[in-house]
Amino acid sequence: MDEEDACFQRAVVQLARVGHFFFERGWVPATSGNFSVRLDSEYMAITVSGWPKGQLSQDGILLASLEGYPLTANKRPSAETLLHAALYRRTLEINAILHTHSVYATVLSRLLVDELVLSDYEVLKAFSGIKTHQTTVRIPIFPNDQNMERLASTVDAYWARNPGAPGYLIAGHGLYTWGPTVEDACRHVEALEFLLECEVLRQKL
Numbered sequence: 134m135d136e137e138d139a140c141f142q143r144a145v146v147q148l149a150r151v152g153h154f155f156f157e158r159g160w161v162p163a164t165s166g167n168f169s170v171r172l173d174s175e176y177m178a179i180t181v182s183g184w185p186k187g188q189l190s191q192d193g194i195l196l197a198s199l200e201g202y203p204l205t206a207n208k209r210p211s212a213e214t215l216l217h218a219a220l221y222r223r224t225l226e227i228n229a230i231l232h233t234h235s236v237y238a239t240v241l242s243r244l245l246v247d248e249l250v251l252s253d254y255e256v257l258k259a260f261s262g263i264k265t266h267q268t269t270v271r272i273p274i275f276p277n278d279q280n281m282e283r284l285a286s287t288v289d290a291y292w293a294r295n296p297g298a299p300g301y302l303i304a305g306h307g308l309y310t311w312g313p314t315v316e317d318a319c320r321h322v323e324a325l326e327f328l329l330e331c332e333v334l335r336q337k338l
């Protein structure tokens with residue numbers, strides 16, 4: 134097995150684990166969500182469109198270019214591939230991107246306008262560089278859009294102005310977050326899902 138194959142196989146194992154874990158948590162119901170890993174300066178491994186993430190295996194993952202083009206025959210990449218590609222092209226600090234569709238992300242993204250402001254939560258320390266709860270993290274909320282080119286360029290323009298944002302919400306749709314490794318991205322999903330749940334409960338009380 135050459136180095137490229139080994140990298141792809143490692144991504145398959147990592148993303149399959151993430152899929153099973155997220156499905157058990159209810160964060161990727163039905164066939165929702167999509168995941169990717171940067172493999173090198175040109176390629177990413179990304180989930181096949183419409184694949185149930187709780188049953189993710191090698192068949193549910195394909196190779197695509199960082200421009201968003203599929204490179205594996207007979208497999209259709211996630212409909213949201215351009216959202217992944219734009220982030221990888223924007224910064225080399227991102228090597229894994231995870232997208233979830235939890236109840237709390239969906240509900241909160243419809244209740245709030247423009248952004249979710251998170252302050253004074255101890256769990257914010259799950260994000261790199263944050264050492265105290267006395268901090269504010271802003272999660273932008275973009276309107277949902279079926280035109281992925283347009284949505285990707287909206288997200289990219291925001292990122293250019295706010296490079297520190299650890300994730301974003303799409304209204305009525307879900308959460309995108311990322312990290313330098315799959316483990317970091319997974320920790321960010323767990324922290325953000327926890328914080329979204331806290332915010333929904335706080336707004337309800």
Ligand SMILES: CSCCC(=O)C(=O)COP(=O)(O)O
Binds near residue numbers: 163166167182211234
């Ligand atoms: C049934 S969820 C609707 C599509 C979506 O938002 C999603 O995350 C999954 O799309 P994909 O093409 O990546 O399967």
Ligand SMILES: [Zn+2]
Binds near residue numbers: 165167232234306
């Ligand atoms: Zn989605």
